[in-house]
Structures are given as structure tokens and as C-alpha cells.
Amino acid sequence: MRSMKVNLDKKYLSSYEIRIGNGITDRMALLIAKNHKAGRYVIITDDCVNKLHGQKFLAGLKDTGLNVAALDFPAGEASKNIDTVLDIAGKLLKLGADRETCLIALGGGVVGDMVGFIASVFMRSIPYLQIPTTLIAQVDSSIGGKTAIDLPSGKNLLGTFYQPAAVFTDLSFLETLPEKEFNNGLAEIIKYGIIEDEKMFQTLEDNMVAVKQKDAALMLKLVENCCRIKKSIVEIDEREHGLRRILNFGHTLGHALEAVSRYKITHGEGVALGMIAAARLSEKMSYLEPSETQRIETLIRGAGLPVRISNSFATDSLISQLRMDKKKKGDIVHFVLLKKIGMPFVNGGIETDLIGEVIEEIKK
Ligand SMILES: NC(=O)c1ccc[n+]([C@@H]2O[C@H](COP(=O)([O-])OP(=O)(O)OC[C@H]3O[C@@H](n4cnc5c(N)ncnc54)[C@H](O)[C@@H]3O)[C@@H](O)[C@H]2O)c1
Known part of the structure; x- marks a missing residue:
């Protein structure tokens, strides 16, 4: 133990x-x-x-x-x-x-x-x-x-x-645990790799088949690693005044998708799509290399998580929902963006037009 x-x-x-x-x-x-x-x-x-x-x-x-x-x-x-x-x-x-x-x-x-x-x-x-x-x-x-x-x-x-x-x-x-529920957790594991641990991200890229088979030794290593990352962040910022906000990577749009779909989209599915959106926004704002966005999308697809937003969700409704995010400050919706895999930062105030553009792209 x-x-x-x-x-x-x-x-x-x-x-x-x-x-x-x-x-x-x-x-x-x-x-x-x-x-x-x-x-x-x-x-x-x-x-x-x-x-x-x-x-x-x-x-x-x-x-x-x-x-x-x-x-x-x-x-x-x-x-x-x-x-x-x-x-x-x-x-x-x-x-x-x-x-x-x-x-x-x-x-x-x-x-x-x-x-x-x-x-x-x-x-x-x-x-x-x-x-x-x-x-x-x-x-x-x-x-x-x-x-x-x-x-x-x-x-x-x-x-x-x-x-x-x-x-x-x-x-x-x-x-x-049914596969759908397992995948929900997998989305969070991928998130930890993206925000904090490029090496774990690579382990996931190299071993997705074993992960999906719930390989005991690998799962122990991954779960332990994620717990270590989460506890280290919580130790520094228990009440989410600063650093803890990076744990919300992919969650801003993720929560909006969950809500607009009336929770038909699961938490993990929402986070998966939200992570793709955050990576694409980071790329569009010239923070992230396109190859990194590609790696993120490929890993999410390989995990069996969605990579496309259904056309049945109107972009306007998603943007209105983002404005209701409880983690927003005033009228500004904060997105956690990336400089590279393993290097996140919190960005305040992205133009809603740009968010809309990215959502439209992910629908294609
Ligand atoms: N407090 C936090 O920091 C935090 C972080 C992330 C998510 N959440 C919350 O967690 C909730 C989502 O968690 P969840 O996905 O675990 O949902 P859940 O607790 O509803 O579990 C999902 C389903 O799996 C079933 N289940 C649980 N364990 C099982 C097992 N071992 N075998 C078979 N079935 C099993 C449950 O009965 C349920 O039907 C949301 O409400 C979310 O807001 C909280």
C-alpha cells in the first residue's frame, strides 16, 4: 500500500x-x-x-x-x-x-x-x-x-x-466500473498530464491500450501520480485563490457543454472537448505550437473520448452558458490556456468571437 x-x-x-x-x-x-x-x-x-x-x-x-x-x-x-x-x-x-x-x-x-x-x-x-x-x-x-x-x-x-x-x-x-465511467476518469488523468506532467502524458500516448485494459501496475502508477499532482496543488492553494485554478483546464467549456446538453454529455466528455477548445484557443493566440494541439487531440481520440462538438448545440447557447460560469470574475470568463504541454496559465478575458470561432471549428 x-x-x-x-x-x-x-x-x-x-x-x-x-x-x-x-x-x-x-x-x-x-x-x-x-x-x-x-x-x-x-x-x-x-x-x-x-x-x-x-x-x-x-x-x-x-x-x-x-x-x-x-x-x-x-x-x-x-x-x-x-x-x-x-x-x-x-x-x-x-x-x-x-x-x-x-x-x-x-x-x-x-x-x-x-x-x-x-x-x-x-x-x-x-x-x-x-x-x-x-x-x-x-x-x-x-x-x-x-x-x-x-x-x-x-x-x-x-x-x-x-x-x-x-x-x-x-x-x-x-x-x-463501466467503460463510460472509466473514460470520465481518463479525461481527468489526461488533464493532469497536460497541465503538470509531460512525462505522464507521454506514458499515456505510449500505453493507451494497456490503460484501456485497466492494467493493474500501470493504473496504480497513474492514479498515484495524479493524486500526487492534485495534493501538491491543493497544499499550495486549498481554497482556489490562484494555482488551484489550473485544475480547471478544459472545465470552462466542459461545464457549459454538460449544462447545455442537460448532462447528457458526461463530465469527462465535456472536459475532453473543453481541453481541445483550450488547446486550440492557446494555438490561435500564438501561445501553443500546432503540433502540441495535435498531440492533445490524438490522445483524447485514442482514449475513446469525443473530439467533435455536436451541431445540435448552438454556439450562442454555449457562449451564454460560459457567461454563467460560477468561476468567472465579473463579466470575464477565465480560461486555463497552455504555453506547452506541462505549462498552463490562467488567461482572463478572451473575446467571445474567438471562443465562438473555436467552437465552430470543433463542430466540423
Ligand atoms: N469535489 C471535487 O473536487 C470534484 C471533482 C470532480 C468531480 N466532482 C463531482 O463528481 C461527480 C462525478 O463523479 P463520478 O463520475 O464519480 O459520478 P458518480 O458518483 O455518479 O458515479 C458514476 C456512476 O458510477 C457508479 N459507480 C461508482 N463506482 C462504481 C464501481 N466501482 N463499479 C461500478 N459502478 C460504479 C455510480 O453508481 C454511478 O452510477 C460530479 O458531481 C462532479 O461535480 C467533484
């Missing part, structure tokens, strides 16, 4: 370990019992993960002698809202949860974001552990303490920064 520490400002209160391995669930239970003592543990998961992994995970914790119960809610983004939060909070009270309770988020980003949010406000905050089961959650959402639920007018509009007490990443969960 590999281990790394996220060192944050309030060292003793919010620094935590990320443990990564393959088939580590049994040891996880022992580590939880030893390092995260609580009067009661409540596993919160979704019904899909519950069916696949919930019972075994619950039994593992019970075998270790822990006082543990489990709750689930319907899988999917549609559940990431205040109604589910209220429902879970009510069920927690019925179970007798109090400030000695530790929540365990077993699932993808939806479970992690929502359990983190509940933990941050339930009885004025209780600890929680992240056990990510999707690739996106393993390389991204379980680390960094961004918690959120959606409002009818947009995604992640209600949330907190609240770090987990620990993250346990077991790659064996990926065995049951």
Missing part, C-alpha cells in the same frame, strides 16, 4: 493521508479502526455501489469490531441535491448519529461531494473518510475537500471546503 500526506495550513486539524493500493479493503478496515476512532461509523453510498461492493465493505468493518451502519440513495447526479441531504440527515439522526460519528463516503464523486457536504454541516461538522470507487473520484474528487450539492439553477452551487480525515483508494473497485 502506498501512502502520501496532504499537508495543509492548519496542520493538525486538516492534514490527511491518501492510501492507494490494489485489493486493500481488508487492511483499510484495520487502519480505520486504528487511526480514525469513532463511536459509530455510517457508510453512505449509492444503490449501484451498494449492490456491487456495499455488503462486503460493511462486513469487513463489522468483522473488525466497529459499530457500523450503512445508508444508500439512488445513484446519479440527480440525487446530488438538498432533498437527498435532508433525507440522509434525518436517517442519521434516527440511527443515533452524533458528534462522535464518522461518515464513510463509499462511491464516486456524487457520493463523495454529498457526504463531504453533510459531514461539514451535520451537528456543525463531523469527520468523514473518502473511499472513492470511480476513476474520477480516485484521481480527483476525493482529494482536496471541495464538497457540494447542486441547485436547480446549476451544479455545485451549494458547498463548502471541508477536508476528509483520510482517503483510501482501492484500485480493485475499478474492475466493475
Whole structure:
């Protein structure tokens, strides 16, 4: 089992370990019992993960002698809202949860974001552990303490920064992950390569077949590398005042595509297209060599992610949606652009005509 520490400002209160391995669930239970003592543990998961992994995970914790119960809610983004939060909070009270309770988020980003949010406000905050089961959650959402639920007018509009007490990443969960969900995580892995690690980008270029087959050794290396990149960025900029914004590479247009498609376009698909748009914008503004744009597009295509925006999404609607981005400052939409692979920067205020031109190009 590999281990790394996220060192944050309030060292003793919010620094935590990320443990990564393959088939580590049994040891996880022992580590939880030893390092995260609580009067009661409540596993919160979704019904899909519950069916696949919930019972075994619950039994593992019970075998270790822990006082543990489990709750689930319907899988999917549609559940990431205040109604589910209220429902879970009510069920927690019925179970007798109090400030000695530790929540365990077993699932993808939806479970992690929502359990983190509940933990941050339930009885004025209780600890929680992240056990990510999707690739996106393993390389991204379980680390960094961004918690959120959606409002009818947009995604992640209600949330907190609240770090987990620990993250346990077991790659064996990926065995049951459908290809579409795997690809979502792959888009984030490609993003880390583009923004921070040209060598990993090259590893992806050279080994995409093995990645798609979920080669265990390769996946361990990639997931560990991505966690290291994310935790290093979060350590410097926990609250996204500066550096952390580079993690949004590809997300500006990505989020707009997700919203305009009413979430038929998945997060990973949106990010893939957003990364192509950001690369093309960088090229048009003479920051990035055309050959680098080409490498990015080729890798994204090779990963099985989309490289063309459907004509069914009007360019004007996408631009209006970009103006609603919650990360915009005033009227300016910030794009993360590239000087080369491994060298991103945040650019404020790109002409919407140029954005429109790039969107039109990607539709061809
Ligand atoms: N907090 C952050 O920093 C951050 C970062 C990125 C994304 N997010 C959020 O994460 C969410 C997306 O995460 P996601 O893609 O993991 O979504 P998700 O949690 O909805 O999981 C996707 C689907 O995979 C299923 N699933 C989970 N684990 C499985 C497994 N091992 N085997 C089979 N099926 C499994 C789930 O039941 C669900 O149906 C979005 O809400 C996004 O806003 C948060």
C-alpha cells in the first residue's frame, strides 16, 4: 500500500493521508479502526455501489469490531441535491448519529461531494473518510475537500471546503466500473498530464491500450501520480485563490457543454472537448505550437473520448452558458490556456468571437 500526506495550513486539524493500493479493503478496515476512532461509523453510498461492493465493505468493518451502519440513495447526479441531504440527515439522526460519528463516503464523486457536504454541516461538522470507487473520484474528487450539492439553477452551487480525515483508494473497485465511467476518469488523468506532467502524458500516448485494459501496475502508477499532482496543488492553494485554478483546464467549456446538453454529455466528455477548445484557443493566440494541439487531440481520440462538438448545440447557447460560469470574475470568463504541454496559465478575458470561432471549428 502506498501512502502520501496532504499537508495543509492548519496542520493538525486538516492534514490527511491518501492510501492507494490494489485489493486493500481488508487492511483499510484495520487502519480505520486504528487511526480514525469513532463511536459509530455510517457508510453512505449509492444503490449501484451498494449492490456491487456495499455488503462486503460493511462486513469487513463489522468483522473488525466497529459499530457500523450503512445508508444508500439512488445513484446519479440527480440525487446530488438538498432533498437527498435532508433525507440522509434525518436517517442519521434516527440511527443515533452524533458528534462522535464518522461518515464513510463509499462511491464516486456524487457520493463523495454529498457526504463531504453533510459531514461539514451535520451537528456543525463531523469527520468523514473518502473511499472513492470511480476513476474520477480516485484521481480527483476525493482529494482536496471541495464538497457540494447542486441547485436547480446549476451544479455545485451549494458547498463548502471541508477536508476528509483520510482517503483510501482501492484500485480493485475499478474492475466493475463501466467503460463510460472509466473514460470520465481518463479525461481527468489526461488533464493532469497536460497541465503538470509531460512525462505522464507521454506514458499515456505510449500505453493507451494497456490503460484501456485497466492494467493493474500501470493504473496504480497513474492514479498515484495524479493524486500526487492534485495534493501538491491543493497544499499550495486549498481554497482556489490562484494555482488551484489550473485544475480547471478544459472545465470552462466542459461545464457549459454538460449544462447545455442537460448532462447528457458526461463530465469527462465535456472536459475532453473543453481541453481541445483550450488547446486550440492557446494555438490561435500564438501561445501553443500546432503540433502540441495535435498531440492533445490524438490522445483524447485514442482514449475513446469525443473530439467533435455536436451541431445540435448552438454556439450562442454555449457562449451564454460560459457567461454563467460560477468561476468567472465579473463579466470575464477565465480560461486555463497552455504555453506547452506541462505549462498552463490562467488567461482572463478572451473575446467571445474567438471562443465562438473555436467552437465552430470543433463542430466540423
Ligand atoms: N469535489 C471535487 O473536487 C470534484 C471533482 C470532480 C468531480 N466532482 C463531482 O463528481 C461527480 C462525478 O463523479 P463520478 O463520475 O464519480 O459520478 P458518480 O458518483 O455518479 O458515479 C458514476 C456512476 O458510477 C457508479 N459507480 C461508482 N463506482 C462504481 C464501481 N466501482 N463499479 C461500478 N459502478 C460504479 C455510480 O453508481 C454511478 O452510477 C460530479 O458531481 C462532479 O461535480 C467533484
